[in-house]
Amino acid sequence: MSETLESAVKAVCSECGNDRERMMDIVRAIQGKFGCVSSEAMDMIAKQLATHRVEVESVVSFYSFLSDRPKGKVVIRLCDDIIDEMAGSADVANAFATELGIGIGETTADGKITLEHTPCIGMCDQVPAAMVNDVVVTNLTPAKVKDIVAKLKADVDADLVDAPGDGNNANDLVKAMVQNNIQQSGDVIFAGMEPGAAIKKALEMAPKDVIAEVTKSKLRGRGGAGFPTGLKWKFTSDAPGAEKFVLCNADEGEPGTFKDRVILTEQPDMMFEGMTVAGYAIDASTGVVYLRAEYAYLREYLESVLARRRSDGLLGKSVCGKDGFDFDIRIQMGAGAYICGEETALISSCEGLRGDPKNRPPFPAQEGYKAGPTTVNNVETFCCCARVMEKGADWFAGIGDGQSVGTKLLSISGDCGKPGIYEVPFGITVDEMLKMCGAKDTAAVQVGGASGQMIGKNDFGRKICYDDLATGGSIMIFNSKRDLLKVAEKFMEFFVDESCGYCTPCRAGNVLLLNALKTILAGKGEASDLEYIETLGNTVIKASRCGLGQTSPNPILTTLKNFRPAYEALLVAPSKDGYQVSFDIKAAVGDAAAIAGRDSVHAY
Amino acid sequence: MSDTITLTIDGVEIQGKPGQTIMEAADAAGIYIPRLCAMDGLVPHGSCRVCTVMVNGRPQSACTQPIAPGIVVDNETDEINAIRRDIVDMLFVEGNHFCMFCEKSGNCELQAVAYRLGIAAPRFPFQFPDCGIDASHPDIFIDRDRCILCGRCVRASQDLDGKDVFGFVGRGSEKRIAVNSDAKLKDTNIDVTDKAVEACPVGALLKKRVGFAVPIGQRKYDHKPIGSDIEQNKGSL
Numbered sequence: 001m002s003e004t005l006e007s008a009v010k011a012v013c014s015e016c017g018n019d020r021e022r023m024m025d026i027v028r029a030i031q032g033k034f035g036c037v038s039s040e041a042m043d044m045i046a047k048q049l050a051t052h053r054v055e056v057e058s059v060v061s062f063y064s065f066l067s068d069r070p071k072g073k074v075v076i077r078l079c080d081d082i083i084d085e086m087a088g089s090a091d092v093a094n095a096f097a098t099e100l101g102i103g104i105g106e107t108t109a110d111g112k113i114t115l116e117h118t119p120c121i122g123m124c125d126q127v128p129a130a131m132v133n134d135v136v137v138t139n140l141t142p143a144k145v146k147d148i149v150a151k152l153k154a155d156v157d158a159d160l161v162d163a164p165g166d167g168n169n170a171n172d173l174v175k176a177m178v179q180n181n182i183q184q185s186g187d188v189i190f191a192g193m194e195p196g197a198a199i200k201k202a203l204e205m206a207p208k209d210v211i212a213e214v215t216k217s218k219l220r221g222r223g224g225a226g227f228p229t230g231l232k233w234k235f236t237s238d239a240p241g242a243e244k245f246v247l248c249n250a251d252e253g254e255p256g257t258f259k260d261r262v263i264l265t266e267q268p269d270m271m272f273e274g275m276t277v278a279g280y281a282i283d284a285s286t287g288v289v290y291l292r293a294e295y296a297y298l299r300e301y302l303e304s305v306l307a308r309r310r311s312d313g314l315l316g317k318s319v320c321g322k323d324g325f326d327f328d329i330r331i332q333m334g335a336g337a338y339i340c341g342e343e344t345a346l347i348s349s350c351e352g353l354r355g356d357p358k359n360r361p362p363f364p365a366q367e368g369y370k371a372g373p374t375t376v377n378n379v380e381t382f383c384c385c386a387r388v389m390e391k392g393a394d395w396f397a398g399i400g401d402g403q404s405v406g407t408k409l410l411s412i413s414g415d416c417g418k419p420g421i422y423e424v425p426f427g428i429t430v431d432e433m434l435k436m437c438g439a440k441d442t443a444a445v446q447v448g449g450a451s452g453q454m455i456g457k458n459d460f461g462r463k464i465c466y467d468d469l470a471t472g473g474s475i476m477i478f479n480s481k482r483d484l485l486k487v488a489e490k491f492m493e494f495f496v497d498e499s500c501g502y503c504t505p506c507r508a509g510n511v512l513l514l515n516a517l518k519t520i521l522a523g524k525g526e527a528s529d530l531e532y533i534e535t536l537g538n539t540v541i542k543a544s545r546c547g548l549g550q551t552s553p554n555p556i557l558t559t560l561k562n563f564r565p566a567y568e569a570l571l572v573a574p575s576k577d578g579y580q581v582s583f584d585i586k587a588a589v590g591d592a593a594a595i596a597g598r599d600s601v602h603a604y
Numbered sequence: 605m606s607d608t609i610t611l612t613i614d615g616v617e618i619q620g621k622p623g624q625t626i627m628e629a630a631d632a633a634g635i636y637i638p639r640l641c642a643m644d645g646l647v648p649h650g651s652c653r654v655c656t657v658m659v660n661g662r663p664q665s666a667c668t669q670p671i672a673p674g675i676v677v678d679n680e681t682d683e684i685n686a687i688r689r690d691i692v693d694m695l696f697v698e699g700n701h702f703c704m705f706c707e708k709s710g711n712c713e714l715q716a717v718a719y720r721l722g723i724a725a726p727r728f729p730f731q732f733p734d735c736g737i738d739a740s741h742p743d744i745f746i747d748r749d750r751c752i753l754c755g756r757c758v759r760a761s762q763d764l765d766g767k768d769v770f771g772f773v774g775r776g777s778e779k780r781i782a783v784n785s786d787a788k789l790k791d792t793n794i795d796v797t798d799k800a801v802e803a804c805p806v807g808a809l810l811k812k813r814v815g816f817a818v819p820i821g822q823r824k825y826d827h828k829p830i831g832s833d834i835e836q837n838k839g840s841l
Contacts, residue, residue: 042786
């Protein structure tokens with residue numbers, strides 16, 4: 001190795017100004033160079049940043065793309081979500097394991113290649129998919145796996161992209177085999193816009209009038225929660241604070257969503273434009289895009305767009321010649337944590353901390369990033385803001401349905417003919433949507449990702465909008481041959497893995513819920529277990545500290561509500577001996593019996 | 605600005621001061637709200653969720669939620685106590701607790717809150733996690749089996765001792781309390797007289813050689829339930 005650990009740590013830390021708030025960048029850089037952030041490295045980083053070692057360790061141990069133990073030069077991360085599984089990801093995983101001669105979670109003996117599972121990487125429209133370091137490989141088959149492994153064995157830096165995808169996926173700075181799969185464009189997101197058009201309109205107005213215009217447009221947050229954007233900006237603008245911030249949430253981790261990937265690929269100018277408008281409206285000079293680690297392949301391209309905008313005067317000092325309005329944007333990379341899509345966890349992560357959500361109040365609008373008033377909006381929301389500025393609030397409010405105005409991007413995947421991105425006006429019914437994407441024999445639709453709800457045929461007449469079926473955009477379709485309880489199990493496993501562990505109900509309650517579901521799936525559940533699940537789920541929803549725990553029981557609770565017969569079919573009658581059917585006394589006393597050296601009389 | 609704020613807890617009107625949390629105002633009024641991660645003198649953590657109350661019908665943690673004029677707080681209701689029992693049960697089964705021979709028994713806040721809520725034994729299935737013990741230090745030891753991840757030692761070490769001996773590592777059910785060294789507690793600058801040691805509500809951070817010193821019958825919660833000291837304030841305002 002040409003570079004010693006010590007010199008690398010010193011160089012990386014000093015590039016980041018020895019600022020402990022840049023911890024994410026520092027540990028990511030060391031992970032990239034050395035395949036891990038070793039115990040030794042943590043000590044060095046702590047010393048260099050004049051902070052405590054346990055702070056470094058707390059960060060490294062939190063994010064799934066970071067590790068204190070060495071990984072291969074190449075880390076293959078197989079997407080492990082339900083849509084990939086339905087498309088044969090198990091065969092793909094087996095092919096990787098066979099070709100590499102290792103199991104999941106292992107590294108080849110030569111230390112070159114590590115094989116892992118990872119939750120949804122935002123490629124549900126081209127499954128099965130995986131990441132090979134930062135390179136995304138899609139539509140995998142065992143035959144393709146054989147080819148990929150052969151290339152990597154010959155050269156760990158081998159180019160795996162034979163044919164790049166459409167649009168900017170083919171850009172020299174992206175060069176990804178990813179396809180956009182834009183199946184339907186609308187007038188808000190996937191329509192043209194001259195860079196600077198929205199900013200110039202905004203700069204003709206007073207900041208408070210910009211906020212008034214966004215408020216008038218009735219735009220609500222596109223991440224799923226649906227908070228009125230104008231109101232959020234107003235709170236941030238009104239809050240006292242010397243320095244204010246604009247944060248863009250590009251950490252879409254909800255299983256089944258991939259709309260932000262396509263915006264980042266095709267419409268990044270519009271997103272940056274919206275952020276700049278926000279900066280003007282709330283009087284901020286710094287914007288941060290928090291980009292999920294799974295989309296690292298887009299980073300260089302996004303940086304080039306930022307650079308172009310700087311040279312065009314759309315960012316930097318006196319934006320568009322407006323004296324006193326300075327605004328710039330930096331990209332903060334994530335490192336593999338679903339929870340960082342929660343706005344206060346995202347702020348923690350930007351501050352170089354574990355992705356723990358913060359206590360509210362104070363809300364980010366009062367006290368957010370670096371304790372300054374902060375507006376955190378979704379990628380799609382910022383694009384809508386830009387369009388509202390360009391075309392006016394009335395134009396925007398004229399699209400959609402009731403209190404849900406504008407268009408919504410849907411990421412549709414699963415059992416349908418045309419998976420991909422659909423820009424639709426709010427108010428479309430599930431039936432219309434299913435027809436649009438060519439879904440047949442549909443038994444269930446998961447609306448809003450794992451944290452959303454699973455609905456059956458009775459609900460297919462309902463509308464996609466904030467007041468009925470609210471969604472951040474993830475739509476997963478399941479036909480009548482799918483085992484919906486296995487789907488719920490997969491989602492619960494996801495939440496158990498992704499809970500930050502800060503509060504009790506989410507940390508411990510989700511594990512108990514998952515175990516109860518597994519008991520039922522194993523044919524050992526009793527009628528009382530359904531009641532137990534409902535009570536426990538209610539506690540987790542009511543008592544959890546953030547949106548993750550407040551929605552994580554949904555996969556079980558909504559399948560139980562809408563598909564109860566599927567559960568009931570698996571239940572068994574209570575045991576005559578008075579024990580719970582799931583209680584295996586032989587296993588329970590097994591350890592003790594082994595120590596005693598004889599079988600327990602109770603076990604038989 | 606008025607210097608008192610009027611709010612209602614379980615139908616009783618009380619006065620609080622601006623800037624107070626619901627828990628602080630309730631304490632001052634002699635109303636006990638069960639808690640584990642909250643401790644006088646430490647910044648609220650909001651993690652155990654045992655102090656969950658309903659504020660105008662919405663669940664909030666009393667230790668972090670500021671009071672506001674006219675809010676209606678439910679504390680002692682069947683619904684809330686059921687939620688609290690579930691949470692305390694979770695804390696028992698996600699660790700390895702053994703009250704009958706734990707040094708902290710009788711002085712343990714987890715045990716005392718459980719008794720106060722009417723829990724004789726947890727109803728949830730035990731998870732039997734593998735947590736680990738650090739007995740490297742000559743005077744103090746950590747038993748992670750009994751840790752409830754309340755963060756009181758973390759905050760006490762940081763804010764009261766000025767040391768930063770502890771922190772959290774891992775995430776989800778793998779989250780653990782860790783020490784500020786690459787190896788063991790003995791390599792940190794913790795001292796047996798540190799406030800962090802006293803801050804532990806359970807038997808996770810204990811002094812060596814002083815266990816079981818107080819006989820049964822004379823321990824903190826042997827005669828009066830936890831919260832009795834707060835309830836003595838009732839009517840004093």
